[in-house]
Structure formats: C-alpha cells, structure tokens
Amino acid sequence: MFTNEIEFDETITTILDDGGQYEDVQLFIDDNEVYIRQWNEARNQHELISMSHIMFQELLQALKKPEGSYILR
Secondary structure, eight states: OEEEEEOSSEEEEEEOOTTSSSOOEEEEEESSOEEEEEEETTTTEEEEEEEOHHHHHHHHHHTTSOSSOOOOO
C-alpha cells in the first residue's frame, strides 16, 4: 500500500509494508532534490538519502534493466 500527498512545494509518497516487517519508506520530491527516508529503530532516527532528479531517474531506469553498465541520454 502507498499514499501520495501533494504539498505546496513537494510531493510525499509513503510506502507501507503490508506484512508489518519493515518500517515505512517515504519519498520526498521537490523542485531541487529527491529524498528517501526510513525510520531506523536501533538508532531512533530516520536514515536519509538525497539525490538529484537525474540520479532518481537513473535509479528508476536501473530497475528495468538487466545486469550491465548503462549511460542514459
């Protein structure tokens, strides 16, 4: 299950684990960057990953490709 929320300056997507095994994953997309975060119970804080929109597009494309090295144009 997931939710999409559109705020004034960003879109927030939250992916929930239907089995309850993993913490929710949140994806924040604004005009400048993309952030992915997930709660880390052991550290009692969110783990945060930030990347450019280009890197995020490459991540999405990588999921569709077989093993190998690619350059997107």
